[in-house]
Every structure is written in structure tokens, then in C-alpha cells.
Amino acid sequence: MRLTVTVNGERREVDGLWEGESLLYALRERLGLPGSKNACEQGECGSCSVYLDGTLVCSCLVLAGQAEDREVQTVEGIAPDGALHPVQSAFVETGAVQCGFCTPGLIVASHDLLRRNPRPTDPEIREALAGNLCRCTGYEKILDAVRLAGERILETQTAAQAGSKQVCDTSLGGAV
Amino acid sequence: MRTTPLPRPAPAPVQRPGVVGETTTRIDGGPKVKGEFEYSSDLWADGMLWGATLRSPHPHATIWSIDISRALALPGVYAVLTHEDVPGRKVYGMEIPDQPVLAWERARYQGEAIALVAADHPETARRACDAIDVAYEVLEPLSDPERAMAADAPKLHLSGNVLRHITLRHGDQAATADVVMTGEYEVGSQDQAFLGPESGLAVPDGDGGVDLYIATQWLHVDRDQLAESLGLSPEQVRLTMAGVGGAFGGREDLSMQIHACMLALHTDRPVKIVYNREESFFGHVHRHPCRMHYEHGATRDGELVYVKARIVLDGGAYASSSTAVCSNAACFACGPYNVPSATVDCSVVYTNNPPCGAMRGFGAVQVAFGHESQMDKLAAALGIDPVELRIKNALAPGHRLPTGQVVREPAPVAELLERLRAMPLPPDASPGPRDLRELPGGVSNTTHGEDVRRGIGYGVGFKNVGFSEGFDDYATARVALSLDGDGDPLVSVHTAAAEVGQGVVTVQAQIARTELQVERVAVLTADTQVGSAGSSSASRQTYMTGGAVKMACEAVRERLLQRVADHAGLDPFDLSLAGGAVIDSRGETVATLAEALVSAPIEETVEFHHAETYPLDENGQGDAHLQLAFSAHRAVADVDTRLGLVRVVELATTQEVGKALNPQALDGQIDGGSAQGLGLALLEEIQIRDSQVLNASFTDYLLPTILDMPPVKKQVLEHPDPDAPYGLKGVGEPPNISTPPAVVAALRSACSRELARIPVRPEQLAGIDEPRRSRPPAPGSRGPAGARPTRS
Numbered sequence: 001m002r003l004t005v006t007v008n009g010e011r012r013e014v015d016g017l018w019e020g021e022s023l024l025y026a027l028r029e030r031l032g033l034p035g036s037k038n039a040c041e042q043g044e045c046g047s048c049s050v051y052l053d054g055t056l057v058c059s060c061l062v063l064a065g066q067a068e069d070r071e072v073q074t075v076e077g078i079a080p081d082g083a084l085h086p087v088q089s090a091f092v093e094t095g096a097v098q099c100g101f102c103t104p105g106l107i108v109a110s111h112d113l114l115r116r117n118p119r120p121t122d123p124e125i126r127e128a129l130a131g132n133l134c135r136c137t138g139y140e141k142i143l144d145a146v147r148l149a150g151e152r153i154l155e156t157q158t159a160a161q162a163g164s165k166q167v168c169d170t171s172l173g174g175a176v
Numbered sequence: 177m178r179t180t181p182l183p184r185p186a187p188a189p190v191q192r193p194g195v196v197g198e199t200t201t202r203i204d205g206g207p208k209v210k211g212e213f214e215y216s217s218d219l220w221a222d223g224m225l226w227g228a229t230l231r232s233p234h235p236h237a238t239i240w241s242i243d244i245s246r247a248l249a250l251p252g253v254y255a256v257l258t259h260e261d262v263p264g265r266k267v268y269g270m271e272i273p274d275q276p277v278l279a280w281e282r283a284r285y286q287g288e289a290i291a292l293v294a295a296d297h298p299e300t301a302r303r304a305c306d307a308i309d310v311a312y313e314v315l316e317p318l319s320d321p322e323r324a325m326a327a328d329a330p331k332l333h334l335s336g337n338v339l340r341h342i343t344l345r346h347g348d349q350a351a352t353a354d355v356v357m358t359g360e361y362e363v364g365s366q367d368q369a370f371l372g373p374e375s376g377l378a379v380p381d382g383d384g385g386v387d388l389y390i391a392t393q394w395l396h397v398d399r400d401q402l403a404e405s406l407g408l409s410p411e412q413v414r415l416t417m418a419g420v421g422g423a424f425g426g427r428e429d430l431s432m433q434i435h436a437c438m439l440a441l442h443t444d445r446p447v448k449i450v451y452n453r454e455e456s457f458f459g460h461v462h463r464h465p466c467r468m469h470y471e472h473g474a475t476r477d478g479e480l481v482y483v484k485a486r487i488v489l490d491g492g493a494y495a496s497s498s499t500a501v502c503s504n505a506a507c508f509a510c511g512p513y514n515v516p517s518a519t520v521d522c523s524v525v526y527t528n529n530p531p532c533g534a535m536r537g538f539g540a541v542q543v544a545f546g547h548e549s550q551m552d553k554l555a556a557a558l559g560i561d562p563v564e565l566r567i568k569n570a571l572a573p574g575h576r577l578p579t580g581q582v583v584r585e586p587a588p589v590a591e592l593l594e595r596l597r598a599m600p601l602p603p604d605a606s607p608g609p610r611d612l613r614e615l616p617g618g619v620s621n622t623t624h625g626e627d628v629r630r631g632i633g634y635g636v637g638f639k640n641v642g643f644s645e646g647f648d649d650y651a652t653a654r655v656a657l658s659l660d661g662d663g664d665p666l667v668s669v670h671t672a673a674a675e676v677g678q679g680v681v682t683v684q685a686q687i688a689r690t691e692l693q694v695e696r697v698a699v700l701t702a703d704t705q706v707g708s709a710g711s712s713s714a715s716r717q718t719y720m721t722g723g724a725v726k727m728a729c730e731a732v733r734e735r736l737l738q739r740v741a742d743h744a745g746l747d748p749f750d751l752s753l754a755g756g757a758v759i760d761s762r763g764e765t766v767a768t769l770a771e772a773l774v775s776a777p778i779e780e781t782v783e784f785h786h787a788e789t790y791p792l793d794e795n796g797q798g799d800a801h802l803q804l805a806f807s808a809h810r811a812v813a814d815v816d817t818r819l820g821l822v823r824v825v826e827l828a829t830t831q832e833v834g835k836a837l838n839p840q841a842l843d844g845q846i847d848g849g850s851a852q853g854l855g856l857a858l859l860e861e862i863q864i865r866d867s868q869v870l871n872a873s874f875t876d877y878l879l880p881t882i883l884d885m886p887p888v889k890k891q892v893l894e895h896p897d898p899d900a901p902y903g904l905k906g907v908g909e910p911p912n913i914s915t916p917p918a919v920v921a922a923l924r925s926a927c928s929r930e931l932a933r934i935p936v937r938p939e940q941l942a943g944i945d946e947p948r949r950s951r952p953p954a955p956g957s958r959g960p961a962g963a964r965p966t967r968s
């Protein structure tokens with residue numbers, strides 16, 4: 001099978017897929033993007049979270065073929081090379097990363113939450129991240145990270161609006 | 177000659193860590209948030225094949241034959257291997273080599289590895305596994321550990337079914353008490369459930385040897401077992417640490433290591449094996465299920481007189497680290513209390529259940545549920561506040577453990593409890609309509625607050641840090657002080673310590689920075705080119721590898737000062753290091769580091785051994801343990817007493833840490849350990865019926881989510897241990913030990929039921945399968961009026 005898909009803004013083509021391969025497998029093993037993780041491959045942990053045409057999905061539950069001619073954004077495309085998105089830097093600074101296996105999925109899911117709602121309450125954060133398992137952190141510092149990232153995003157937005165009155169790119173980096 | 181280039185680990189990044197005691201964000205944080213950190217399942221090599229494992233569907237069976245011909249004939253299949261292809265020792269095991277690399281003649285648990293396949297696609301490999309014909313004769317499984325101990329039980333191993341029995345006798349064996357309290361308790365099997373599945377990449381070197389990139393807790397013990405079973409010398413088996421997606425004890429034993437190397441050597445191609453989640457449940461050992469019978473004797477005013485305990489741990493089909501878990505369960509069975517007389521019998525036995533071994537807390541977790549439940553029961557019977565009862569009996573320096581070992585400073589059990597009790601409680605639920613998300617059942621809309629009762633419970637626990645019972649526990653560190661390309665001083669630290677998420681890479685850098693006063697530190701990838709670091713387990717790695725790095729830095733410093741002293745004609749004892757220079761006693765610079773190092777770098781390799789420990793004698797007596805670590809928890813929980821649903825409102829905890837090397841990472845250990853404890857109390861159990869696992873998936877094995885975890889309030893005490901590097905205590909495991917009893921105590925105080933088994937199920941809370949008992953006094957109250965000591 002051949003797959004043509006836009007990943008992180010780049011059009012990619014791969015050949016020789018087996019029809020049963022998930023989007024997660026295709027990303028990790030065929031497209032050289034192993035950032036999305038394979039903790040359960042059962043749709044239960046969120047470690048494989050990516051955007052598919054702007055919607056947050058578990059890529060382990062999507063067949064690669066379903067992504068044909070569509071746009072995928074992975075954790076590798078959340079910020080430009082060498083830079084960190086505010087969500088990413090907040091995770092590092094607050095200690096929300098330990099083993100880090102849950103982290104890529106949580107970055108994408110938190111990014112999705114904050115682009116919709118940069119000022120989430122704690123219950124809203126918990127609800128939005130309820131599909132992402134973390135075995136190391138007990139989630140305390142993940143909450144800290146999302147709160148901090150939200151604050152920083154709001155600050156940047158406010159500063160940008162005050163500065164130029166233009167409608168700005170919201171600092172949400174490569175948000176789709 | 178090697179045909180495949182080895183995956184090159186990126187050069188060690190240079191860190192600018194804080195000194196010991198300062199929060200330092202982790203160096204691998206950046207790559208981890210960007211998805212660039214390379215875990216063992218992310219590896220890839222040209223020409224790589226995929227390995228898969230055929231596993232026994234039966235927990236107990238005779239294997240009459242294995243026919244691989246159909247599998248081998250499938251296109252895309254490069255190898256199908258069975259026990260006949262194991263080049264060296266056909267069994268492995270960390271302590272007792274009793275587990276077949278691939279089973280022959282008999283399968284002793286469901287999921288036991290039978291055959292291996294290498295193929296060009298994981299799906300081809302899986303289908304080839306299905307095409308292997310194994311003739312099994314299904315045997316009745318030995319599922320009950322008590323039954324396994326009976327004289328007439330079928331023997332699962334030649335050595336018999338009792339893997340270890342510890343008899344511990346301390347004090348007056350005929351002691352009697354005013355008040356006697358008995359109880360039976362049970363703990364189910366918990367899974368480590370690390371998120372990164374077992375995985376790795378084996379690359380043949382073309383000369384008969386192999387390189388393995390692997391997520392493990394202890395490279396060298398893997399290496400030694402691999403060499404034995406592959407029939408190679410240790411030098412021919414080289415291991416490099418790949419990114420580890422959590423461990424918690426579940427990566428102490430081998431999983432796919434030998435299998436991947438066998439396939440790689442056989443096909444002369446790189447082979448990658450990645451378990452899926454279901455296979456992961458079968459691919460590693462679990463926490464031992466445990467049954468306990470306790471009897472506590474106390475005076476009328478609440479002083480413990482004796483504790484008797486009979487403990488049975490289900491070791492499953494193979495030994496793993498069961499003998500050491502058994503020792504911990506026996507040694508810590510009485511809890512962190514001053515117990516004058518103790519009678520403990522603790523056994524671990526073989527059954528056909530899944531093999532059990534290391535998991536965070538290692539034997540101390542199970543008995544903490546037992547001894548803490550007993551303390552609450554005793555408090556209720558005596559009409560004494562449960563915290564008061566604990567404080568009254570709290571272990572303190574100078575007391576003897578039931579093993580006879582004298583407790584050394586610091587052991588502030590009473591202080592931990594007093595501080596914990598003084599921490600403010602969360603506000604009571606406000607009257608009026610409540611946010612559903614704050615109620616048990618949450619947005620499932622199962623209650624609006626009716627039938628919801630709040631409970632508060634306490635628990636305290638302890639365990640050993642480092643390896644015990646005479647094991648020569650050591651860690652190796654190589655430290656080099658040099659000038660980089662720009663002529664700036666740089667410390668390189670090389671150890672084999674496994675970074676499993678806890679932050680040992682950061683702590684090594686902090687130690688180097690502190691000892692050598694150099695801002696830039698590179699911690700090299702862990703591998704077997706440096707000596708063993710021992711395991712990232714037993715809360716020991718900061719103590720042991722941290723201790724080794726400190727010692728190596730001191731050796732480097734000594735040589736540096738000597739070099740400068742020789743050059744300047746001074747006494748090295750008058751010199752010291754400060755701000756990137758060697759200074760004299762007046763603070764004058766004698767040489768900058770750049771000047772001192774220009775002739776040659778300085779490198780030292782040291783082994784750090786911890787103080788000697790001793791085996792237990794036939795009465796379970798002996799100075800078996802190095803250091804004890806303590807923590808206490810308080811849980812506040814709301815219970816829907818009709819439906820048996822729970823919402824934990826808050827956890828609060830105090831822990832003695834000696835010295836917080838990296839406060840943020842320490843917090844993370846406490847939060848994470850508390851979450852795993854909450855999981856064991858409420859959710860997590862590998863359900864086993866007739867030795868078959870019923871829930872090998874994240875759909876059916878329930879882990880705490882962000883909705884289940886309440887805030888965790890923390891207070892750490894820093895009373896230094898004079899014998900430990902920087903005075904530190906191991907910190908990883910205690911939170912996992914004291915959380916479950918605290919949570920269950922809170923549930924009991926809310927719903928007034930026995931709750932003698934964890935994880936607690938809704939039917940227990942709703943009273944469908946347990947009788948109600950009299951409500952125990954809430955902590956802080958004076959107990960039920962007229963409470964009288966009872967005999968039971």
C-alpha cells in the first residue's frame with residue numbers, strides 16, 4: 001500500500017505499507033517520527049496523541065490509510081526545530097517530566113486544551129487530560145505545567161495585542 | 177566483521193546543574209518534550225528484523241513437541257528458534273537461575289516463552305508465531321500458595337515449592353498482653369505498568385558477539401545473564417542504555433534481552449523486539465500477592481507487647497527476586513514501632529501463577545497494609561486516637577528492630593506523625609449543591625451528595641535502602657576533569673546507573689558540580705564500558721552511584737591539588753578549589769583550572785561500597801540492613817456508601833529524606849509513589865483465576881488517571897544520616913508504602929467496614945460482601961464513649 005500524507009507541514013509519501021498498519025506505526029517506523037509513543041496501542045493511554053486535520057486523536061486507533069491526503073501534526077511539529085513551545089518549556093521547568101514516555105501525548109493534549117481555553121480551571125485540566133496516563137508523576141506537576149503554560153500564553157497574547165493591535169499568531173507555535 | 181553500523185548515542189549534552197540541594201531541571205527534559213528522546217522502542221537499524229515471542233496459553237502444561245516447519249516456510253520469516261537453539265545456559269534468573277530462556281518439557285505459567293521468530297515485519301512475525309504447532313498436555317495448575325506448601329502438593333521445581341521461609345523470633349516468645357487483636361489481610365497483585373514497553377535492539381558484531389541497546393534497571397546483571405545463556409564471554413556482550421520509559425522494579429529481570437540477542441546472532445541481522453501492552457503484562461514479574469495473619473498484643477494503655485505474624489507470598493512460577501522480597505516482608509512486618517517481642521513466619525512459594533518479583537516498596541508495601549490495619553483496629557479497641565497510638569509506640573534511634581538490629585539516627589517516626597497531624601485538613605464539603613466533579617462517581621452523576629461520607633486515615637511505613645543481608649553492594653564511577661575545545665573546564669561523569677525517570681543523571685551532574693566547583697558537566701550514556709552501578713532499585717541509586725561520583729570527584733580533586741602543589745612547591749593541604757581556580761589558605765589564586773589542566777586531564781575511577789550488612793540467622797536475627805527510610809501519609813476520602821464509589825480528596829505526607837539533593841525531583845518521587853500507592857489501595861490488580869490472567873490490558877487493569885489523583889501536600893524532614901553521602905536517605909519507595917494503609921483507613925472511617933483486602937472494591941465499600949463493624953473513632957477524637965479493651 002502507498003500512503004501520501006502531510007506531516008508537520010511536509011508532504012510525505014511512503015510505499016510498501018501493510019494495510020493493517022496504524023497511523024502510529026507508520027509515523028514511528030515508516031516516517032522516522034518516533035516521538036508519538038506506543039504505551040498501549042489500545043486507545044487507553046494517550047501517549048500516541050496527534051492532530052489529524054486539527055482534531056486530537058489516538059494515532060494507535062487510526063489506520064494509516066485513513067490519513068491518506070490528510071494533515072497530521074505530531075509532537076515533533078509543535079514547535080520549530082530547536083525551539084520549545086510554552087507548553088513544552090512549562091513541562092520541563094515544573095518537573096512534569098520524569099521518564100517522559102507519557103510526555104509527547106500530554107504535550108499534544110495540553111496544547112489542544114490551551115488553544116481552546118488558555119485559562120482552564122483545575123477541573124477542566126483534569127477533564128481534558130483524563131485520557132492521558134502517566135505512571136511516574138502522580139499528575140501534580142502536570143497540572144502545574146498546564147497552569148504555567150496557560151499563564152504564559154495569555155501574557156504573550158496580551159502583550160502582542162497591546163503592542164500592535166493586530167491579530168497575532170497566538171504564540172501557540174505551529175497550532176493547526 | 178561488523179556489517180551494520182551501531183546506532184550512535186548523541187554526544188553527552190553539557191549541563192549547567194545547580195549544586196547539591198538546588199532544584200535543577202532535568203537535562204533530558206528538552207528532548208523528552210520535543211519527542212526526540214530515544215527510548216528503547218524507538219531504535220532502528222538498517223536491515224533490521226522484528227522479533228516476536230510465542231507464549232504458552234496454559235499456566236501449567238507438559239510440552240510434548242514443538243513443530244516450527246509451517247512457521248519457517250512463511251515468506252518474510254528469517255528464523256524460528258526454540259530451547260534447542262539456546263547456545264549457553266538454558267535457564268536464567270538474578271538470584272536463582274530457574275527460569276527457562278525458552279520452555280522445554282513443561283510450561284509453568286500462562287505467558288511463558290516457548291519459541292521465537294524473526295521476520296521482516298512485526299505482523300509477519302506474529303503470524304509465524306501462530307503457525308508454530310505446540311503439542312501441550314494441559315495440567316491442573318497449582319494456583320493456591322497455601323496449597324502449594326502442603327506436603328502432598330505436586331512439586332513445580334525439584335527444590336520443592338517453598339522458595340524461602342524466614343523464621344523470626346525476637347524477645348519473649350511467651351509474652352502475654354492485656355489486649356489481643358487479630359486480623360487477616362490480603363493484598364492483590366499489582367503491576368508496575370511502566371508506560372514504555374519492554375523493548376530493545378540487538379546488533380550482531382560479525383565476530384560472534386553482540387551489542388544490545390536496552391531499557392533496563394541494571395546493565396551489568398543483564399550482561400552477565402546474557403553472556404551465560406548466549407555462551408559468550410562478558411566482553412562479547414556489550415550493553416548500552418536506551419531511553420527507559422519507567423521501571424518501578426519491573427525491569428530488574430530479563431524480558432526480551434536474551435531472545436533478541438539469540439535472533440540477532442542467528443540471523444546475523446539487527447533484531448528489534450517491542451512488546452505490546454498485553455505481552456508486557458506477561459513479560460515481566462509483578463508485585464507479590466500476599467496473605468497475612470496478624471496478632472498484636474498491647475497493654476491497656478496502648479503499649480505494644482508483642483506482634484505475631486504469619487505471611488504467605490505467592491512467588492508464582494519462577495524465583496526472580498522473591499527470596500529478598502520475603503526477607504523484607506519478614507523484617508518490616510511489625511512496622512516502624514518499638515516491638516519488644518516478635519514472632520514472624522514468612523514464606524514465599526512457587527505456584528503456577530504469574531512470576532512475582534520486584535516492585536517499588538518490595539515486600540514492605542504488603543506488610544504495611546497489614547501492620548497499619550492492625551494499629552487502627554487496636555486503637556479502636558483501646559479507645560485511643562490512632563495517631564496517638566502510633567506515636568506512643570514509634571520506633572526511635574536506639575530501639576531494636578525485630579531482627580535485633582539497633583536503629584540509628586535519624587528515625588523520626590513520631591515527628592513525622594506529629595507534623596503530618598499538624599498539617600491543615602482540606603475544608604469540609606460546602607453545604608448546598610455540589611459540583612459533580614467533586615463527588616465520588618464524578619460526572620457519571622451517581623450522587624448529589626446523599627450517602628456520601630468523609631473519612632480520614634493515617635499510615636506510616638518504612639523499609640531498607642540499598643541491598644541487604646550481606647550482599648556486597650557497590651557502584652562504580654569514572655570522573656574526568658579536562659579542558660574542552662575552547663579551553664573551558666568540563667567534568668565528564670561516566671557510570672552505568674540506569675536513568676529510569678527518577679533523575680539520577682541530573683543528580684550525578686549536581687554532585688560533580690558541587691565537588692569540583694566546575695559549572696559544566698557532561699554525564700555520559702550509561703553502558704557496560706564502565707563498571708557496574710548496581711540496580712536502580714531499593715531506593716539506592718542516589719546513595720550508591722551518587723556516593724561513587726562524589727568519591728571519584730574527591731579523588732580527582734586530590735590529584736589536582738597535588739599537581740598544583742608540586743608545581744608551585746606548596747603543601748597540597750593548604751590548597752582548595754573555589755570558583756574555577758585552585759586557591760591557597762589566604763584565598764589567593766595559585767592556578768586557574770585552565771592552567772592546572774593544560775598539561776593533561778585528570779581521570780579517576782572508583783568503586784563505592786556501602787557499609788557491610790550481615791545475613792539473618794536461623795531466628796531471623798542480624799544486622800541485615802544499611803539504612804532505613806520512613807514516610808507517613810494522611811488520606812482524606814469521600815465515599816458514596818451506597819454505591820461504593822470513592823473520591824480521594826487529598827493526600828498529605830511527611831518523609832524523612834536526610835538531605836534533598838534536588839527538591840523538585842524529590843517532590844516528583846513522592847507524588848509518583850503516592851499515586852502508585854493510591855492505585856494499589858483502590859484500583860490496581862492483576863486479576864487471576866485458576867492461574868489465568870483476566871485483565872492484561874490498560875482497558876481492564878485500571879491505573880489512576882488525573883481524575884483519580886488528589887493534590888498531594890508534602891513536607892520533608894532533613895535530619896542528616898551521618899554515614900550517607902550528604903546525609904541523604906533513599907526516597908523512591910517509602911511513599912508507595914505508607915499511602916495504601918492511609919487510604920484504606922480513610923475509607924474505613926467513612927463507611928465503617930473491615931476492608932481487609934486491597935485493592936478495595938466497590939462491593940466491599942457498599943457492604944455487599946462484608947459485614948459492617950462498629951465505627952472506629954476518628955483521628956483527633958477521644959474514641960467511642962465507654963470503649964473498653966476487648967479480647968478477640
Ligand code: FES
Binds near residue numbers: 037043046
Ligand atoms: S498508544 Fe494509543 S492510546 Fe495508548
Ligand code: FES
Binds near residue numbers: 098103133371677
Ligand atoms: S513521566 Fe513516566 S509515564 Fe509520565
